[in-house]
Amino acid sequence: MPQRTTLRVAVVGTGRMGADHVRRISEVTSGARVSAVVDIDAERAKGLATGIDGCTAYTDPAAAMAADDVDAVLIASPGPAHEAALLTAFEHDLPVLCEKPLTPDAASALRVLEAEQKLGHRRVQVGFMRRYDAEYMKLKELLDSGRLGRPLMLHNRHRNATLPVPGFTSEMLINDAVVHEMDVTRWLLDQEITTVTVMKPRPSSNAPEGLEDPQFVIFETDGGALVDVEMSVNCQFGYQVQAEAVCENGTARIGDGHGMLVNSAGQWGGSIAPDFVARFEDAYDREVQAWVDATRRGEVTGPSSWDGYAAAAVCEAGVRAQAEGGRITVELVERPSLYR
Amino acid sequence: MPQRTTLRVAVVGTGRMGADHVRRISEVTSGARVSAVVDIDAERAKGLATGIDGCTAYTDPAAAMAADDVDAVLIASPGPAHEAALLTAFEHDLPVLCEKPLTPDAASALRVLEAEQKLGHRRVQVGFMRRYDAEYMKLKELLDSGRLGRPLMLHNRHRNATLPVPGFTSEMLINDAVVHEMDVTRWLLDQEITTVTVMKPRPSSNAPEGLEDPQFVIFETDGGALVDVEMSVNCQFGYQVQAEAVCENGTARIGDGHGMLVNSAGQWGGSIAPDFVARFEDAYDREVQAWVDATRRGEVTGPSSWDGYAAAAVCEAGVRAQAEGGRITVELVERPSLYR
């Protein structure tokens, strides 16, 4: 694919996330445009497509991917629909940006891995957008430099003001929320997670009946690091994500979020982001731009299907640890050469 | 101009700033592409144009602006060339993003003002990029909200690690550096600057012979605010821009730049941006995107020719204050209705 051609993207799934990506590609991303939108809700797809020059509405992902004016696919449909969409994209050998999760469980993720291996080259970038956050990137760079020595521990805080969606369950706490720290851990440390433990204080009175919130999740890695995650979805005060890497010769912390400092009414301080959209807006922009840029260069970069599979496997261990107590071992297949 | 058409931009001047804008429009900005590059150095222009699909090289700005595939002009040539380029753009009624300064002095800026008024509508956005910096935008929003009451003072720090360019003079300290605080003051407070005073400590031993650095510049405004600027171009430790608004009921400070916090070797802290490119990269991106977006909507927004003219007039007072000592009054013509 020559460098200067505009990338024509099919966006599959136009819920909150998908619609936001449509807007992003149309108004923010350089070098790409949305040529197809797909939603089982035909009206919704049509509504979106109407506002965009040269954009066609579909209800069937396969039809969109078969179209002549589609160079790449962004999958933002619900998780259970991902496997089929990915396999179809592989049939057309289309580059994919797949929102997390890759698929909802390790077994299906493994099938995707195998299908991609049959293609013989990587086609998938998984939507772990924290890897594109400016502060996480600085932390990664610092750790990779070795300046602080080997990482020994990683402390994480992942706090949501209120339930992301009504009916949020304890399992979703792992699969939808802690999954970000699973990926961050694997990426920052370049190590696999080997065990998961979940501990729980008495729930906050802000948590709805039946939801054990907050929780404290502990990972061990194959590099001997210890990782903890304070996870809450009812902290009330805002959305806050922090990480502190504790290394042999120093520590580094990100996420304090100290922008404008105000003195007012007996207090110094500033405001906290209300939600992940505000906190990670730049990361999403950078993620999609990185995907478009790489795709236009004919490359595939960023989090791979292996990263998606590994996250799914760690999630499964996490959900078990949550239910059963104790320390649960993560089961992973051997890493295929395509992903080394 | 319909919304979804890609804006075809002629970039006039391809020095450090212009070349960076060419890259930005090509790789970062959504909805625009570079269709013409202009430089008196024909080789340089050709070299740049070659790497870009559908881009023609010119040595004459007028020729580029007359081309069919040019919808808008970004002027990044040296200041003395701006007036002619702006007047030519007006002949073609082309929207312009003009790097600061609008023109090098108040008299020429006034001629531009008059020419634009003859057109009967605004055509120019001046490149005061700080207005597009996320922290300055937050500060502006806070001041406009009235939450802290009326602004009484504004303290500014503008520190460069080392001379921006060799041969940097005391006049350039005002015209090229403090000019940003002049615009920031006018914009944040929505007031005109009425007097300028320049005070000087004994120069730093890091300053080259003949350059009085640092300097302390004080503005008074027609709204009764008092503004001070610590300006240095040899502070050694990095590039740092800070502003603290002191209002009736509180203060707000931006520019602490506290991102990743590292504990290491007996010290807590983090790194300081090396230069304005690193510090304001996002602001430049946002500035150009805002210009492209507005232009595609058929609008002109952002800093106007009046802002460019006012800055030039304050600069003239500043240079006199620097040379003569004392408090120099700023002379401004009455504000034309086009800019109210």
Place this chain on the structure above:
Amino acid sequence: MPQRTTLRVAVVGTGRMGADHVRRISEVTSGARVSAVVDIDAERAKGLATGIDGCTAYTDPAAAMAADDVDAVLIASPGPAHEAALLTAFEHDLPVLCEKPLTPDAASALRVLEAEQKLGHRRVQVGFMRRYDAEYMKLKELLDSGRLGRPLMLHNRHRNATLPVPGFTSEMLINDAVVHEMDVTRWLLDQEITTVTVMKPRPSSNAPEGLEDPQFVIFETDGGALVDVEMSVNCQFGYQVQAEAVCENGTARIGDGHGMLVNSAGQWGGSIAPDFVARFEDAYDREVQAWVDATRRGEVTGPSSWDGYAAAAVCEAGVRAQAEGGRITVELVERPSLYR
């Protein structure tokens, strides 16, 4: 004891800690003076006593406590000598400030508890000096106010630049270091610790052979809170103690230690305290002053023998957890009415 009489203190043990308390009482504390110093090293005791008006040197604690000019006792001898010294002080019904640990194990601490109960009133303040640190006091006040709701978690960092003493062992990591977080946890939350778990990453290459450092210690409390402690004695960069209470409606963190902020050589930041003496100097001053003030009023305040006993019991569980792995239950006798 009437308010305005100077308190005459016998200091038992004149090692690093004891000698520092002698200096403190002589030069910093208001309303007290050292009338006796006791050390098995007669020369050392005599050397100290010589410099102080009206101060006698002893080698036997019992002799000092029997002296007419001794109103109160500060015990700073090695832990194994504490039980005998405390029981002797009880015989004379003398108020005691006993450096931590109360005694080296739970069984001996229990004997002290019982002896004090026979007296029928509290006589002992245990030297948990963090309760007198200005930031911990603020955190305690905030938690007690209920403004942030019930505490759910408490994250602690306890970092030493290098081994506090040569030959420091894994057990000392619990008994001499984490013991502070045990007391802080019990005091801040006003809850007892019910279980201890110890997790260990692969040791830092800065740790001496045989010492597993750092370690990660987790407490559960009878109020349903979850507490973690990152404990290290080889972090290299300085001495740092932090605590973050995570409550239902907010969090509060102390120990950032952000005093003077310096911009220099590409970095913003400041210096980290080199050791606990620098970090907690004010807390020691305040602790001894509080003891002197209470004693002169005829009262006993601060951490009690029960606190010393509970810490010993949690330490025993901690050492087992460290050696055996898993979650170890803390065994406590029922709390006597004297300490309720």
Place this chain on the structure above:
Amino acid sequence: MPQRTTLRVAVVGTGRMGADHVRRISEVTSGARVSAVVDIDAERAKGLATGIDGCTAYTDPAAAMAADDVDAVLIASPGPAHEAALLTAFEHDLPVLCEKPLTPDAASALRVLEAEQKLGHRRVQVGFMRRYDAEYMKLKELLDSGRLGRPLMLHNRHRNATLPVPGFTSEMLINDAVVHEMDVTRWLLDQEITTVTVMKPRPSSNAPEGLEDPQFVIFETDGGALVDVEMSVNCQFGYQVQAEAVCENGTARIGDGHGMLVNSAGQWGGSIAPDFVARFEDAYDREVQAWVDATRRGEVTGPSSWDGYAAAAVCEAGVRAQAEGGRITVELVERPSLYR
């Protein structure tokens, strides 16, 4: 005076400041006690003396200073009474801690200087307590170390939530408030102030009729440094004192006051001290202890009568600058050898 004797202090003046010093010496300071209190209000003096063992009440400072049980004098009466009290103390050759101002104007301060010179040795420590503040001491140490190079500028913020006393005037703004920055400037830089300029924004609507508040005061020094002071007595949000030294190779800022950090209700931050008592409590404690310690050693340290005189002279220039506008030169006699 032998080291270990308790210093018997007469406190002259028992208003807010004096009464606080009585409490301090009685309850906080080591090695001193109050043996006399003096107030023209006999009831008030008697009331205070009654609560203190061995303390006599006086209405005449001279009578107190003539008493056998008075070793030293702390003057905390209103400024106009200082000269007489100081001269009486000189007659008895008593060491004095004199609350600021030394005297209310430069002429009377000069008379004190001359009287002290006749004694042939320093007797006076002036109560500029900021020199004993932990952060100012750190800044002083850093500047003296030369690590950051020569100081070029010093930016100061001095903010009071509300009027320190009813009827506070513009002159008091200089004489009672900015006087602290005058001393801090002279002490930190070890330079004399040569000119004073006062600039004023339109007053805050929080300022009472007739009080021009805030003000912006600028000093030049004989070492070529430029110093600015933002002074306000109606900032509403709390009491805040900050200083930033701008040196050739770096800057250092104190006074951010970032202790406990709280996340709550969409905000991160902490509380601001309500007034100077809370902010500088430790400095007052340290100041009085330093005076007692030095006096017991037979020494006089800290801010001298010369410092008191210089402050008075700079205040006179400041009040003129405030009234007349422009840059007013400070007139100082030659520095006597006793104060070099």
